[in-house]
Amino acid sequence: MPRTALLRDSEAKLQHILQHSAQIFANRGFAGASMRDVSRSTGISLSGLYYYFKSKQELLYLIQKKAFTSVVHRLQSELPAVSNPQARLKLFISNHLDYFLAHPAEMKVLSHEDDALEEPYKKEIGAIKRRYYNLACEIFEDVTREKTAGLANPRIAILILYGMMNWIYKWHNAAVDPSAEELSETICSIFLHGALNGRNGATADGPGRNRLSLEKIGTPE
């Protein structure tokens, strides 16, 4: 096999392992999952697995790195096309939810197992998370700069927003609950304007006097 095809094959196999491992960690918890579980689920021998990473810790690190990097890169590539501050915040939220509702196992592992990661991995993931958090703060500060009132403490505001988004792994049931798009709109609306002015699919035909129309600001300009 030529070298590029080998690399492709190797990369595909790694992605296959990461996907199955995220599912196993989500189901059994990181502490409760074994390399043997990963081997069984992926159909790759234990010694075969160690070709791709040297420990369960490195596996957790690779899952977290892939997810956070994807989320941050996607956001960074889409932000430049959007200038309206509220639309940028909406993009931040929908980018986050799009990714994590499409990757529920990763969402659970990232939210639930962030404590489990040890050094030197912890530091590296911490740096990506900080970049993401700083982006969120900048976006939020641009929104508040436009207003004379509003929360002056972006740390608290952003961490409250993170809670709205990240707690979803505890309750979202794809069979009955709103899609990423609808949820993003609801969360963005509650965050900016409150539940009393919130917009939600179910109220689309109801009286909308005080309701914010996020469609208007949701389109990149």
Add this chain to the structure above:
Amino acid sequence: MPRTALLRDSEAKLQHILQHSAQIFANRGFAGASMRDVSRSTGISLSGLYYYFKSKQELLYLIQKKAFTSVVHRLQSELPAVSNPQARLKLFISNHLDYFLAHPAEMKVLSHEDDALEEPYKKEIGAIKRRYYNLACEIFEDVTREKTAGLANPRIAILILYGMMNWIYKWHNAAVDPSAEELSETICSIFLHGALNGRNGATADGPGRNRLSLEKIGTPE
């Protein structure tokens, strides 16, 4: 020792065990903690511990039961004195945060280890949680009933509110972050009226044209 004093002593010892165990589960995770850790931390022999509960599962159940029961009872005892719907929602939030910021280990165990509980305990705790959730929904529906606009889906609204409150265990640092009172006010304000109208200690002297004063509705009438 008379029987009542013995009972008192036994109850105090159980509370001592629950408190230490919550701390251990918070630090090491439920899966990673052993009865030997509990024994070491409480100074009670392994066989002594089994006088109070028969398994680590029962211990987790007792911690969860105590916390949820306290939170629900306190809320139920204070709600009748408050009639304004927004003040009742504020009470729901501040009751939750008062308890959990005063019991950070329990907050982490309840948020993080809810999956770890098995039957028959799971069912019983599930019933208390459902009662709490139904109370939250009723309180929220009373708030929206007063308004012509607003979220029509209380399930989503309440779960988003839960996220704002429960994610706190991930980030709250008592040394630098706002108190339970201030955070309750911020969360209630964001939830009802959005971050753009949010109120927060740091902005107390800033321009407040659009800012909601929650002090007004925070007093039971």
